[in-house]
Amino acid sequence: xHIQFMCLSRxxxxxxxxxxxxxxxxxxxSFFRGGGACVPSERAALLAFKKGITSDPAKFLSSWSGWDxxxxxxxxxxxxxxxxxxxxxxxxxxxxxFDTGYSTSYENxxxxxxxxxxxSLGYLEYLDLSMNYWGGETSPMPLFLGSMKNLRYLNLSxxxxxxxxxxxxGNLSKLQYLDLGNTVESAxxxxxxxxxxxxxxxxxxxxxxxxxxxxxxxxxxxxxxxxLPHLNLTKLEKxxxxxxxxxxxxxxxxxxxxxxxxxxxxxxxSLFGQLNDAPENMTSLQVLDLSCFPFTQVVDLEHxxxxxxxxxxxxxxxxxQMVGNFKNLCSLQILDLSDxxxxxxLTMLLESLPQCAWGKLRGLHxxxxxxxxxxPNLIEHFTSxxxxxxxxxxxxxxxxPGIGKCTRLSTLHIYNNHLNGSVPTEIGVLAYLTSLxxxxxxxxxxxxxxxxxxxxxxxxLDLSYNNNLRVIVEGGWLPPFRLEYGVFASCQIGPLFPAxxxxxxxxxxxDFSSTGMKDKIPEWFWSTVSQATYLDIxxxxxxxxxxxxxxxxxxxxxxxxxxxxxxxxxPFPRNIKTLDISSNSFSGILPLSEAPELSxxxxxxxxxxxxxxxxMCNMTLIDLDLSSNILExxxxxxxxxxxxxxxxxxxxxxxGMFPTVLGNNTRLKMLDLSWNQFFGQxxxxxxxxxxxxxxxxxxxxxxxxxxxxxxxxxxLQFLDLSSNNLSGVIPQHLANLSGMTTLTADQRGIFGYHxxxxxxxxxxxxxxxxxxxxxxxxxxxxxxxKYGKGLDYFVSIDLSDNSLSGEIPIDIxxxxxxxxxxxxxxxxxxxxxxxxxAMKSLESLDLSKNKLSGEIPxxxxxxxxxxxMNLSYNNLTGRIPxxxxxxxxxxxxPSLMYIGNNGLCGPPLQKKCSGNGSFIHxxxxxxYRNELEPLSFYLGLVVGVxxxxxxxxxxxxFKKTWRIAYFRLFDKFYDTVYLSIVLKWAxxxxxxxxx
Numbered sequence: 001x002h003i004q005f006m007c008l009s010r011x012x013x014x015x016x017x018x019x020x021x022x023x024x025x026x027x028x029x030s031f032f033r034g035g036g037a038c039v040p041s042e043r044a045a046l047l048a049f050k051k052g053i054t055s056d057p058a059k060f061l062s063s064w065s066g067w068d069x070x071x072x073x074x075x076x077x078x079x080x081x082x083x084x085x086x087x088x089x090x091x092x093x094x095x096x097x098f099d100t101g102y103s104t105s106y107e108n109x110x111x112x113x114x115x116x117x118x119x120s121l122g123y124l125e126y127l128d129l130s131m132n133y134w135g136g137e138t139s140p141m142p143l144f145l146g147s148m149k150n151l152r153y154l155n156l157s158x159x160x161x162x163x164x165x166x167x168x169x170g171n172l173s174k175l176q177y178l179d180l181g182n183t184v185e186s187a188x189x190x191x192x193x194x195x196x197x198x199x200x201x202x203x204x205x206x207x208x209x210x211x212x213x214x215x216x217x218x219x220x221x222x223x224x225x226x227x228l229p230h231l232n233l234t235k236l237e238k239x240x241x242x243x244x245x246x247x248x249x250x251x252x253x254x255x256x257x258x259x260x261x262x263x264x265x266x267x268x269x270s271l272f273g274q275l276n277d278a279p280e281n282m283t284s285l286q287v288l289d290l291s292c293f294p295f296t297q298v299v300d301l302e303h304x305x306x307x308x309x310x311x312x313x314x315x316x317x318x319x320x321q322m323v324g325n326f327k328n329l330c331s332l333q334i335l336d337l338s339d340x341x342x343x344x345x346l347t348m349l350l351e352s353l354p355q356c357a358w359g360k361l362r363g364l365h366x367x368x369x370x371x372x373x374x375x376p377n378l379i380e381h382f383t384s385x386x387x388x389x390x391x392x393x394x395x396x397x398x399x400x401p402g403i404g405k406c407t408r409l410s411t412l413h414i415y416n417n418h419l420n421g422s423v424p425t426e427i428g429v430l431a432y433l434t435s436l437x438x439x440x441x442x443x444x445x446x447x448x449x450x451x452x453x454x455x456x457x458x459x460x461l462d463l464s465y466n467n468n469l470r471v472i473v474e475g476g477w478l479p480p481f482r483l484e485y486g487v488f489a490s491c492q493i494g495p496l497f498p499a500x501x502x503x504x505x506x507x508x509x510x511d512f513s514s515t516g517m518k519d520k521i522p523e524w525f526w527s528t529v530s531q532a533t534y535l536d537i538x539x540x541x542x543x544x545x546x547x548x549x550x551x552x553x554x555x556x557x558x559x560x561x562x563x564x565x566x567x568x569x570x571p572f573p574r575n576i577k578t579l580d581i582s583s584n585s586f587s588g589i590l591p592l593s594e595a596p597e598l599s600x601x602x603x604x605x606x607x608x609x610x611x612x613x614x615x616m617c618n619m620t621l622i623d624l625d626l627s628s629n630i631l632e633x634x635x636x637x638x639x640x641x642x643x644x645x646x647x648x649x650x651x652x653x654x655x656g657m658f659p660t661v662l663g664n665n666t667r668l669k670m671l672d673l674s675w676n677q678f679f680g681q682x683x684x685x686x687x688x689x690x691x692x693x694x695x696x697x698x699x700x701x702x703x704x705x706x707x708x709x710x711x712x713x714x715x716l717q718f719l720d721l722s723s724n725n726l727s728g729v730i731p732q733h734l735a736n737l738s739g740m741t742t743l744t745a746d747q748r749g750i751f752g753y754h755x756x757x758x759x760x761x762x763x764x765x766x767x768x769x770x771x772x773x774x775x776x777x778x779x780x781x782x783x784x785x786k787y788g789k790g791l792d793y794f795v796s797i798d799l800s801d802n803s804l805s806g807e808i809p810i811d812i813x814x815x816x817x818x819x820x821x822x823x824x825x826x827x828x829x830x831x832x833x834x835x836x837x838a839m840k841s842l843e844s845l846d847l848s849k850n851k852l853s854g855e856i857p858x859x860x861x862x863x864x865x866x867x868x869m870n871l872s873y874n875n876l877t878g879r880i881p882x883x884x885x886x887x888x889x890x891x892x893x894p895s896l897m898y899i900g901n902n903g904l905c906g907p908p909l910q911k912k913c914s915g916n917g918s919f920i921h922x923x924x925x926x927x928y929r930n931e932l933e934p935l936s937f938y939l940g941l942v943v944g945v946x947x948x949x950x951x952x953x954x955x956x957x958f959k960k961t962w963r964i965a966y967f968r969l970f971d972k973f974y975d976t977v978y979l980s981i982v983l984k985w986a987x988x989x990x991x992x993x994x995x
Contacts, residue, residue: 037082038069041120046075046084048117055111055133058092076126083123090155091131109133116144125150130179131158138162141184146171157181157202170194178202181240200238200263236260242267242289256282265289267336280328288329289336291365330356334363338389341369346395347376363387367413370394375414380405387411391437395419399438401426408432415439415462423469425450435460439487444468449477456480464489464511475499487511494518494540502528509534513559520544521565530554538562538580546570551593560584561602569608572598582606582625590626595619604628604648614638627651627672635659648672650696658683658702670694674720677701682721687712693739698722698798705729706799711736720798722822729806730799730823740795740815742841778820796820800846803827808847813838822846824870829853832876837862844868848900851875856904861886869897877903879913 050064063073069084070077076086091109111133118124127148141161145154146168154172157179164184172178175195179202236258242265259281267289279285326332332354349371353361358381371393379388380402388409395417403412404426412430415437422445423438431454443466452458458481463469470492476499483504494517501507502524510529513536521537521544529535530552536559545567546560557578565581568588572579572595579595580602589610590603598619609630616624617638623646631649634656644665650672657680662668669691679701686695687709693716703725710719711733717740778796797815800822807830808823818839828850836845837859843866852874860866861883869889880898890897894908905913 038067038077039082039084042084043067043069045117045120046072049115052115053110053112055109058108060089060092060110078123081123084121085123086126086153087118087121087124088126088128089132090128091158113139114142114145116142119144119147121148123150124148126153127151128153128155129159130155134159134161141166141169143168145169148172149174151175152197153177155179156183159183173197176200177238179240181242199236200240201236202240238263240265242269258282260284262331263287266293268292279326283328284331285329286331287334288326288332289334290340291336291338293337293340326352326357327354329354331360332357333360334365335361336363336365337369338365339368341371343370343372345373346371346390346393347373347378350376350378358382360384362408365389366393368392372396374398375400375403375419377402379403382406383408385409386432389413390417392416397421399424399427399443403427404429406430410457411435413437415441417441419443421445423447423451427451428453428455430454431456433458437462439464439466441466442468445470447471449473452479452481454480459483459506460485462487463491466491468492471498473498473500478503482506483510485509488515489513489536490515492516497522497525497542501525504528505531508532511536512540513537514539516540517542523547526550526553533557533575535559556597569603579603589613590616590631593619599623601625612636617641622646622667624648635661637661640664643667645691646670649676650674652676654678657681658697662689665689667691669715672696673700674698675700679703681705682707682710682726684709686710689713690715692716694718696720698724700724702726706731706804708733710734713737713739715739717795717817719796721802722798723801726799726802726804728804730804730809730812730828732809732811734797735809735811735814737815740797740817742817794819795841796822798822799826801825805829807831808833808852810835815839817841820844823850824848826850831855832857832871834859836860839863840865842866846870847874848872849874853877855879856881871898871901872896873900875903876901879906880904880909882907 046064046069050061053061056062060073063071066072069075070082074088075084076088077083078085089110109132112135114129114134118127127145139161140163141156143166145151146166149171151172152174154175154177158181160182161184165180171194173194174197176197177200178195178198179200181202237260239258239261240263256279261282262284264282264285264287268291279288326335335353346366349366361382362384363386364382365387367389368391371390373395374397375390375395377400379385379400382388383406385406386408388406388411391413392415395414396419398421399414399419401424403409403424407430409430410432412427412433412435416439419438419441420443423443425448427433427436428451433455434457436455436458437460439462443463445468447463447469461481461483462485463471464487467490471488475496479500484506486504486507486509489511490513493512493515497517497519498512499522501510502522504510505528507529508531510532511534517537518541521542526547531554533554533556535555535557538559538561540563542563542565544565546565546569548570551571551573553573554575555573556575558573558576559578559580561580562583565584565586567586569581569586569591571591572593574594575597576595577597578600579598580600582602583605586603586606586608588608590608590613592613592615594615596618599621600623601616601619601621602623602625604625604627606629608626609632611633612626612631612635614636617636619642621642621644624644625646625648627648627650629652631652631654633654635649635654638661639659640661640663642665644662645667646669647662648670651674654673654676656678658678659673660683662671663683663685666689668689670693672694674696675698677700678697681704682697682702684707686692686707690713692713695710695713695716695718698720699722701724702721705728706721706726708731710716711731714737716737719737778794795815795817796819798820801824804823804826805828808828810833812821813833813835816839819841821839821842822844824846825848828847830852831854832847832852834857836857840863842863845863845866845868848870849872852871853876855878856871856876858881860869861881864885866885866889869886876898887894895910898904898909905911
């Protein structure tokens with residue numbers, strides 16, 4: 001018994017160990033093969049895919065490490081088997097084009113190749129690779145994707161492959177969702193006949209019109225019958241055909257027969273003929289996108305099928321007729337007609353929408369049209385609206401109080417219109433409102449706490465550029481919302497700094513520019529906005545200083561310009577991209593900062609001293625403006641590593657020769673080194689800077705000749721070399737400055753083709769005029785004038801106050817866009833070019849203080865834009881030409897324009913001319929007498945004073961009795977004055993002691 005027990009015990013112990021081992025094995029297998037854990041072979045496939053990625057700027061695949069691939073970003077596995085079912089690898093943050101809906105920038109996109117290792121994901125049902133850069137437009141669509149037969153969802157939109165869709169994709173028989181939008185130029189639609197389950201087909205931007213008989217081929221999809229005019233698309237629910245141009249009547253109407261469609265997108269699509277009653281049978285339709293749809297461009301079926309443009313009356317009638325055909329769309333929830341109309345009345349449009357859908361519509365997108373009229377109160381019947389976009393129209397009148405009955409409204413955008421009057425307090429009851437934008441209107445009145453009392457979910461608020469709108473709340477008011485985006489530019493907020501901002505700890509974008517604040521920035525403010533990425537409080541009268549820990553803040557764009565801020569400038573925020581602290585009173589030296597992404601730095605008009613630190617070379621500067629400070633020393637050599645577009649260092653005390661560090665900069669567009677102490681000769685390589693539009697080197701100590709290579713600067717529109725020590729002749733090559741001709745200047749402007757502005761997302765090769773905030777002092781028309789954004793089309797040459805000699809180049813008159821030409825105060829000889837009248841844009845001409853001779857060209861009278869001219873102090877002769885414009889110049893004293901030219905005659909001078917144009921002698925002597933009279937008067941005065949003093953001196957010197965009498969008289973006068981002063985002082989002293 002005991003033995004049996006022992007045996008049984010041993011047997012049970014052995015069995016237990018075996019079970020433990022089996023359970024361990026099963027558990028391990030379960031870990032690797034089930035329970036939602038990653039399958040090793042599929043993990044290896046994903047890692048192989050990752051190896052094919054050459055760029056991942058958004059660090060999307062940074063989590064792709066470790067054993068369990070089911071925890072990786074973008075990977076979804078089966079909870080039961082662990083097999084990878086879904087891959088979400090679309091661009092995480094694409095820059096979407098408003099019109100096409102696809103990415104226009106690959107800044108955050110994955111780059112590389114799509115690895116065939118994905119074939120190992122045999123259970124994959126969902127694959128999204130959209131809006132990335134998979135090899136570029138020269139790479140074809142990968143063939144192997146056609147072998148992944150379990151796919152139900154495939155999104156390749158916005159990738160830009162070459163060629164067409166491979167026929168292998170027709171093997172994906174389980175596909176329900178296929179988006180090929182903006183992927184290839186064309187597609188063989190016969191491949192879709194093997195896709196019986198297809199419910200969504202995206203083919204936008206594929207140019208189906210280039211495919212012969214494509215409607216018939218599309219009809220071969222099993223869900224359709226074979227009779228195109230009577231299509232019965234029994235399963236298709238979503239269809240995207242945006243960005244196509246259908247030039248066939250069948251191609252333009254087949255989808256209207258798809259009565260099962262719930263989603264139809266025809267954005268940027270041109271159809272053949274008018275729509276008429278086409279949509280009325282699509283009773284299942286819930287989403288209809290006709291944005292960028294050319295309602296105003298229809299095909300004239302009676303005139304060879306060519307496009308014609310209806311007039312505004314026809315267009316309005318057709319628009320209302322078209323919308324009236326929506327009468328049976330009672331299921332409609334989202335209607336997008338944005339950017340589709342060139343005219344129309346909003347009230348009539350809303351009344352034409354199906355009344356059975358008024359209470360169901362959740363999204364109404366009518367932006368970017370030319371709708372006129374008012375926002376009617378009937379909007380109160382659209383009680384289910386979540387989104388109402390009426391921005392960028394021509395609406396006028398008031399915001400109706402009935403808007404408060406749209407209680408589910410979350411987005412209300414009515415900016416960029418002509419709305420006026422006050423903002424109704426009924427907006428304050430919209431508890432679901434998250435985004436309110438009424439900017440760029442003509443709204444007035446007062447915004448109070450009542451307008452915000454129920455807006456607990458408000459995250460975006462834009463009241464900007466309603467100049468007569470005031471925000472007045474109690475000092476202790478606690479707002480019910482937590483803003484993330486707040487813009488109040490050009491509203492009246494001040495004079496006190498708004499205390500309610502203290503609770504807005506979630507703010508990421510804040511603009512309080514030009515709001516009339518005249519207060520000190522409170523210390524709590526910097527803590528409140530420490531996590532904001534955008535801050536603009538410019539153009540106020542704020543005082544105070546910057547916090548020492550500014551570099552720890554999250555700003556990427558910071559504008560504090562045009563205030564009264566003082567103190568030192570702390571190190572810049574580490575993530576800053578655009579920084580503007582210009583027009584303040586900051587002092588001290590430039591900080592040593594680690595801001596590698598800083599591209600625009602504006603610090604002009606402060607009191608910053610010291611040298612330019614080399615740490616700036618570690619930034620990605622494109623626009624640097626340090627002008628009007630107290631900087632000294634030389635430009636750092638490491639500036640050679642920067643790709644500057646704008647460099648403005650004027651009005652400092654910088655020294656050195658012309659900066660050779662700019663020799664490698666091919667993108668330089670604007671260079672201003674004026675009013676410094678630079679010296680030496682101008683380099684010949686300056687002519688290689690082909691992008692240079694603005695070159696200002698005046699008021700320095702440059703010497704030598706003007707390099708003829710300057711004539712190679714075909715983009716140059718502003719040249720200022722005034723007040724230097726330049727010598728030699730004016731180069732003939734200046735006539736090659738094609739940027740100063742009418743054709744080129746009208747097309748471009750100093751700031752170049754407009755791309756973006758300082759406060760946009762990205763700065764490319766050139767910078768928009770809106771970025772140019774500084775006022776430059778330009779000497780024109782005999783005075784200093786301030787130019788800011790108006791400098792864009794200001795075309796000028798100023799070579800004044802040098803030692804230039806020779807003649808004025810004749811071919812310089814070909815620069816017919818030139819507005820200002822100043823060659824004064826040189827040693828120029830010869831004649832004024834006869835063709836100077838061809839410079840039709842000339843407004844200011846100054847050739848004074850030279851040695852020019854000959855007659856004044858009569859062609860000057862052709863300069864109808866001329867408002868200032870100075871030809872004084874030359875050797876000009878002959879009759880002064882007349883003309884309607886010339887006779888109006890310098891109306892107070894027109895002769896000053898010609899003074900110092902003794903050989904000139906005729907009006908406005910008093911010197912008369914003979915028949916041959918020379919001045920008349922004889923009677924003309926009275927003119928000389930008039931000119932000599934002032935000189936004779938002053939000469940006689942000086943001689944009289946000198947002679948009188950000498951007569952008195954000689955009389956005292958040689959007549960002893962006179963001399964004694966004179967000095968006695970002087971002594972008596974001295975004694976009298978001295979005695980009166982002593983007596984007066986004694987009297988004052990006595991009175992003071994008595995008191």
